[in-house]
Amino acid sequence: MARTEVDRCPGVLAVHQAADGGLARVRVPGGRLTAAQLDVLRLAAAELGDGRLELTSRGNVQIRGLQADGPQDLSDRLFAAGLLPSMAHERVRNILASPLSGLDQQSRYDVLPVATALDRALCDCPALAELPGRFLFALDDGRGDLAELAADVAVRALDERVAVLSLGSRGVRVDWDAVPELMVGAAEAFLAVRDQEWRIAEVAGGEELILERLGLRATEVLPAETAQVVAGVHGAGLVVTVPLGSLTQEQAAALVLVGGEVRITPWRSVVVPAGSTGLEEVGLVTTPDSVWEGVTACAGQPGCAKALADVRADATTLLSATAGEAAGGLARVVGRGRVHWSGCERRCGKPGAGFVDVLAVGNGYLVDGERV
Ligand code: SF4
Incomplete structure (x- = not known):
């Protein structure tokens, strides 16, 4: 595909003007939000936007209906809450991680600390501020739930020592210790070999070119199966489906009250600790048999x-x-x-x-x- 322009993915500092006002997209690497951060987003939606928090297909959060002076106030609040660690990199922190990582028996390795390390490495690399806003990293805990999202650079756990690093269908075994550096290296290599393209798959021969620059040779074919994560209890986690991915003030407040960490999934749901209460009462879905699932x-x-x-x-x-x-x-x-x-x-x-x-x-x- 021949691209002729830069991508215009919205962010917090680059707000999209939609028909209902400004639209800001807040990147949430690994989908992880503390209850306090979720409350900051909830209040910002109430005071600066239309009151709702939208969950996106990449596990990020959007606020709509921002008035003209809303974006500045929003970015100040997010910076103070630790949700805007790098102004230059805010649109490129697109990092998915298996939302049930470390919580159930299907999780072969807890990839969330790797997501945090990758985010840090990404923000520490000035050149990567130039990545297109659609470039996607994925860290799969071994269950295969992120395969369908076709990340540009993905890693899937084999066990606690080894993972498969993949670009498209081409994979190579690597040690977990090397993963953040290799993923950042793959992104840098993409910038070196691309012209105007936004994704690795759009670059002719891109996967091979990038692996070559990393000094790696593909030896693995990734399993084709994908796992689906549905509402309900999964080990120590409870997957909660948010109808149409749109959190009302009342629903967001109920999730804040749960406390601890809320994980945003790429399937318009969130993960909270198993045993959390007060969620069905506000219209959230905790069982897979709901018509909203x-x-x-x-x-x-x-x-x-x-x-x-x-x-x-x-x-x-x-x-x-x-x-x-x-x-x-x-x-x-x-x-x-x-x-x-x-x-x-x-x-x-x-x-x-x-x-x-x-x-x-x-x-x-x-x-x-x-x-x-
Ligand atoms: S799919 Fe929906 S949101 Fe996207 S451009 Fe069309 S109407 Fe707008």
Whole structure:
């Protein structure tokens, strides 16, 4: 793919002007937020934005509806809370980590400390401030949950000593000790071999060129299977699905009250300690049999000028109805697992793997291309 311009991924210092005001995206490396940091975000959304915290498909947090002087106030608050450690690197701290890392038996290695070390190494490298905002790192604890997200530079745990570092499908065994340095090295090599491209997969022969610069040779073929993380208890963790990935003030406050650390997942859910209470009461989902499980939606109207429908309102109306009341052809998408509602053909925020496609077309919807 030939890119002709720099990417315009929003950040906190580079706010996107959407139809409903400024949109700021706060990077949350490894998805980790302390309860105090989540409360800072909650208050900022209430006082500077539209009151909600949006969870993104890369495990970040967005605040919408910022007024003209909102971004400056927001960046001051985030800096004070430790959520903006580098002004130059704020849009490039795109680091995913398996959200259940270290919490259940499927976790072969706790990758969260590696995510923190990688974030530090990234911010310590001035050249990497030039990475495109879409360039993605992933640290998989061995369960394969991040494979579908197609990171540019990924690591998957084999055990507590060894991991597979991969660029696309090409992998090489490495020791954990070397991982942060190698991932940063791969990003630097990408900047050296790219032209205008935003992702490694867009560079012809990019994977080989970068491995060569790192002095590595691919020897591993990554397993194709992917694991899905659904709402419910997983060992010492509780996965809590946030309906349509949009946290209300009340829901965010309930998560703050849980205390400790909240982990944002890339699937519009969060992980809190097992046994946490007071979440179902505010409309959060803690069991996998909910109609909200797996359902995602783009911003739609009124936030996005391109949207042909208020997809969130339409999805909410449908899913709030009892099965008997869910009228018309759209009823067929209820309880279908992964379903993504889009206000136009760009399908922003769609899941990485197979999903039921609900697309607004101006005078109704298409479901997997079929008018309903
Ligand atoms: S999919 Fe279309 S309507 Fe939805 S947020 Fe993206 S551009 Fe806007």
